[in-house]
Amino acid sequence: MNIVLVSPPIQDMYFTPGRSSALGMHTVAALLDKTGEKVSALNCPQQKPEGRSIPPLQGTGYLQKFIIPGERGKLSFFTGYRHFGPSFTECAEKIHTLKPDLVLVSSFAFAYADAALALIEAIRTHGCTVPVGVGGAGPSAFPEYYLKHEGTDFVVTGEAETILPLIISRIKSGSTDFSGISNTYFKKDGEISVPSGFTYPESEDLEFVWSVTGETADTMYISTSLSRGCPKRCRFCSNFITHNRRFRTVSVDKIKEKLCTFPKHKRIILNFEDDNLTFLPEYFFEVLTLFTSAVPDVHFMAENGIDYSFLTPKSIKKLVQYGFKQFNLSLGTLSEKNAASENRPLSLIKYETLLREIEKYSVPVITYFICGLQGDTPESVVETLLYLAELPTLAGISPFYPVPGLYGFTDRNLFKENPPSACRGAAFYPWNRTLTTGEMVTAFRLARLVNLVKQKQHTLLERKLLQRITATEKLHTVVRKNKRNILAEVPLMDGKMVSLFFKNRIDGLKGL
Numbered sequence: 201m202n203i204v205l206v207s208p209p210i211q212d213m214y215f216t217p218g219r220s221s222a223l224g225m226h227t228v229a230a231l232l233d234k235t236g237e238k239v240s241a242l243n244c245p246q247q248k249p250e251g252r253s254i255p256p257l258q259g260t261g262y263l264q265k266f267i268i269p270g271e272r273g274k275l276s277f278f279t280g281y282r283h284f285g286p287s288f289t290e291c292a293e294k295i296h297t298l299k300p301d302l303v304l305v306s307s308f309a310f311a312y313a314d315a316a317l318a319l320i321e322a323i324r325t326h327g328c329t330v331p332v333g334v335g336g337a338g339p340s341a342f343p344e345y346y347l348k349h350e351g352t353d354f355v356v357t358g359e360a361e362t363i364l365p366l367i368i369s370r371i372k373s374g375s376t377d378f379s380g381i382s383n384t385y386f387k388k389d390g391e392i393s394v395p396s397g398f399t400y401p402e403s404e405d406l407e408f409v410w411s412v413t414g415e416t417a418d419t420m421y422i423s424t425s426l427s428r429g430c431p432k433r434c435r436f437c438s439n440f441i442t443h444n445r446r447f448r449t450v451s452v453d454k455i456k457e458k459l460c461t462f463p464k465h466k467r468i469i470l471n472f473e474d475d476n477l478t479f480l481p482e483y484f485f486e487v488l489t490l491f492t493s494a495v496p497d498v499h500f501m502a503e504n505g506i507d508y509s510f511l512t513p514k515s516i517k518k519l520v521q522y523g524f525k526q527f528n529l530s531l532g533t534l535s536e537k538n539a540a541s542e543n544r545p546l547s548l549i550k551y552e553t554l555l556r557e558i559e560k561y562s563v564p565v566i567t568y569f570i571c572g573l574q575g576d577t578p579e580s581v582v583e584t585l586l587y588l589a590e591l592p593t594l595a596g597i598s599p600f601y602p603v604p605g606l607y608g609f610t611d612r613n614l615f616k617e618n619p620p621s622a623c624r625g626a627a628f629y630p631w632n633r634t635l636t637t638g639e640m641v642t643a644f645r646l647a648r649l650v651n652l653v654k655q656k657q658h659t660l661l662e663r664k665l666l667q668r669i670t671a672t673e674k675l676h677t678v679v680r681k682n683k684r685n686i687l688a689e690v691p692l693m694d695g696k697m698v699s700l701f702f703k704n705r706i707d708g709l710k711g712l
């Protein structure tokens with residue numbers, strides 16, 4: 201059977217090459233390949249990664265007033281939506297030329313559900329009549345949303361790779377009735393047929409898959425993910441919806457075996473996309489040893505964040521020696537009260553000790569925290585930013601967003617009223633009603649200010665910008681007008697948060 205796997209174009213305010221790895225799609229491709237099927241994988245966002253400007257997405261009108269046309273520079277907010285990848289029609293044409301017997305669309309986040317459905321629409325408009333199925337973290341959260349499109353034949357939730365061979369065999373026998381196959385939703389007589397059971401792979405051993413996300417003359421950027429599932433229960437985390445809570449890894453033997461085909465001819469920056477790879481520290485260090493002994497010039501990143509609680513001064517030293525280029529520390533929240541209600545243990549004493557330790561090695565740190573959690577207030581978010589301003593770390597602010605099925609967000613009707621586009625960080629949507637969109641945008645801009653102040657060197661324009669902000673105690677930015685960069689006050693910022701920030705800046709922001 202000729203199977204085409206597609207990772208659809210992305211429509212968002214921003215997109216970084218690191219997010220285009222499509223590891224889920226590549227994992228499914230590797231497994232189907234093993235079963236002897238002819239498989240083609242189409243990673244659309246990687247084909248036109250620069251993106252093109254598009255009108256605001258449906259349901260995002262509330263955000264438009266915060267966008268400043270022509271804004272640029274380190275303090276800027278997003279400047280509008282972009283489409284990353286070829287047009288949906290071009291993707292459909294490409295799929296058509298591959299003459300598929302089955303099309304599988306990979307949707308890695310519910311936030312991007314509408315792009316997956318637009319691709320399916322284009323595939324059908326182009327005359328494709330073969331079965332089309334969808335899988336990934338997006339459909340795992342809300343399968344019915346994807347099945348509502350008449351072009352979608354079936355949806356597989358959870359880890360699709362064990363289910364797909366059963367579906368393929370049913371299609372080969374001429375049927376698109378998937379009754380009795382777990383995790384599989386499909387249409388029967390115009391109604392959605394819900395599976396009678398849900399399973400997760402029995403095997404402890406995952407596939408070892410990697411994806412090149414960028415390349416220069418001397419460096420290759422590669423992403424991989426070596427684990428799935430997490431037994432921890434942070435309230436804001438949706439990992440369990442797709443992968444369950446059992447922690448599983450790619451076996452060391454499998455990595456050893458496949459490392460002979462891993463690129464080695466350039467400097468490699470290897471990014472671990474895992475959500476909690478440090479859950480088994482011994483395994484993590486064994487893996488690092490394997491990579492460093494097999495790949496001559498390899499450096500590591502963990503852009504999705506490292507759980508700081510596993511770090512110790514000794515392990516920091518080891519990670520630096522292994523070639524960690526940056527520490528992305530995910531704390532979730534820096535409020536001890538919030539940490540308890542979010543089920544995310546927090547020790548600021550430990551965190552600060554670790555930061556001072558990392559500082560000794562001059563390795564940069566970004567500390568991620570979520571803004572807009574249930575226990576947040578505008579004041580607590582400013583307090584967090586002022587706290588981070590004094591520490592040797594950049595502030596990585598992530599506006600809260602849910603997916604269907606997350607704790608507190610199990611009512612699917614919520615997601616019928618609000619489009620998937622609101623389920624992304626860059627939507628700044630006030631899901632918990634603790635901070636308004638305006639307050640979250642203000643916090644985002646203040647975080648950028650904190651980071652700009654920490655920058656070791658500033659351009660002349662940045663110095664003028666900082667001086668203007670200090671003198672007026674108001675947020676300003678750079679705007680391109682009539683071919684000139686001018687400084688302009690940022691409208692609609694939350695006055696109380698900005699005043700609180702500047703009132704405390706003597707203690708909090710000595711550089712400003």
Ligand code: SF4
Pocket residue numbers: 430431432433434437438439475476507
């Ligand atoms: S946020 Fe990280 S540690 Fe917490 S449940 Fe999710 S994967 Fe596990």
